[in-house]
Every structure is written in C-alpha cells, then in structure tokens.
Amino acid sequence: MAFFVRRTGDPELAADLTAEVFAAALVACRRYRPGGAPASAWLFGIAQHTLSRSRRRGVVEDGARRRLGMASISLDDEDLERIEQLASVDETVMVLLEGLPGDQRDAIRARVLQDRTYDEIATELRCSPAVVRKRVSRGLSQLRERLREENV
Numbered sequence: 001m002a003f004f005v006r007r008t009g010d011p012e013l014a015a016d017l018t019a020e021v022f023a024a025a026l027v028a029c030r031r032y033r034p035g036g037a038p039a040s041a042w043l044f045g046i047a048q049h050t051l052s053r054s055r056r057r058g059v060v061e062d063g064a065r066r067r068l069g070m071a072s073i074s075l076d077d078e079d080l081e082r083i084e085q086l087a088s089v090d091e092t093v094m095v096l097l098e099g100l101p102g103d104q105r106d107a108i109r110a111r112v113l114q115d116r117t118y119d120e121i122a123t124e125l126r127c128s129p130a131v132v133r134k135r136v137s138r139g140l141s142q143l144r145e146r147l148r149e150e151n152v
Contacts, residue, residue, distance in 0.1 A: 026064070
C-alpha cells in the first residue's frame with residue numbers, strides 16, 4: 001500500500017490500486033514460477049504495471065477484482081488516516097535506511113526488501129553468508145534504535 005501512497009499521494013487511490021494488484025496476482029498465480037525472482041519482485045512488477053496502466057488511462061481498472069467477484073472497496077476516514085500513517089512510517093524507515101553504512105544498507109535492501117537469500121547476496125558481494133547475516137543484523141538493530149529515538 002505504501003508503494004502506491006508514495007507514488008500517488010492519495011490513500012484512497014492507493015487502496016484501489018493495491019486491491020487490483022492482489023486480485024491480479026490471484027488471477028495470474030499459475031504464471032508465477034518459484035525458484036526465480038522472489039514473489040515480492042513478481043508482485044512489485046504487477047504493481048508497477050497496474051500503476052502505469054492507471055496513469056495512462058486515467059482510471060484504476062478493476063478487471064481482476066470483477067473476475068474474482070470482489071466487492072468494491074469502501075473506506076471511511078479512519079481507514080484513510082491509517083493508510084496515511086502506514087505510508088509515513090514506511091517513508092521514515094526508508095529515510096533511516098539511507099543513513100546506514102552502505103554495506104548494511106545494501107544487505108538489508110537485498111535481504112528484506114528484495115527477499116533474496118543470504119547465499120545469493122553473499123555470492124554477489126563476494127563474501128560469506130555469515131558476513132551478510134551480520135550486516136543485516138547490525139543494520140536492523142541500528143534501524144530499530146533510530147526508530148525508537150524518532151518516536152521518543
């Protein structure tokens with residue numbers, strides 16, 4: 001959801017786009033091939049395509065949701081506020097992530113955001129999986145500490 005809020009600035013539009021992405025993923029789940037790119041990359045690809053199509057046509061399509069018989073989304077003010085809060089937390093984490101040392105930041109991005117294995121990351125970075133685990137662990141610890149400081 002935060003992916004769409006950051007790109008559209010509109011929580012209601014973000015909710016519609018998110019619903020369509022997950023409906024499209026359900027419709028297309030037979031085409032997903034495990035063992036290749038992580039599922040998160042596949043979903044982000046669908047999300048990017050859905051956003052591009054929406055911008056090009058000026059409307060959020062609901063074809064996948066209609067095929068699945070999903071009801072339209074109805075959001076109240078509380079729902080919209082919660083979406084905005086989630087997006088701001090996500091944005092805060094991304095800003096804090098940028099403040100980490102490069103090796104930790106890259107390891108966290110690869111492991112947490114891209115859902116890659118420690119072995120894959122280690123091969124790419126030409127180090128051991130244990131080193132990658134340590135970088136991720138240290139980076140996440142620093143992020144937790146900085147988030148605590150932000151919220152105090």
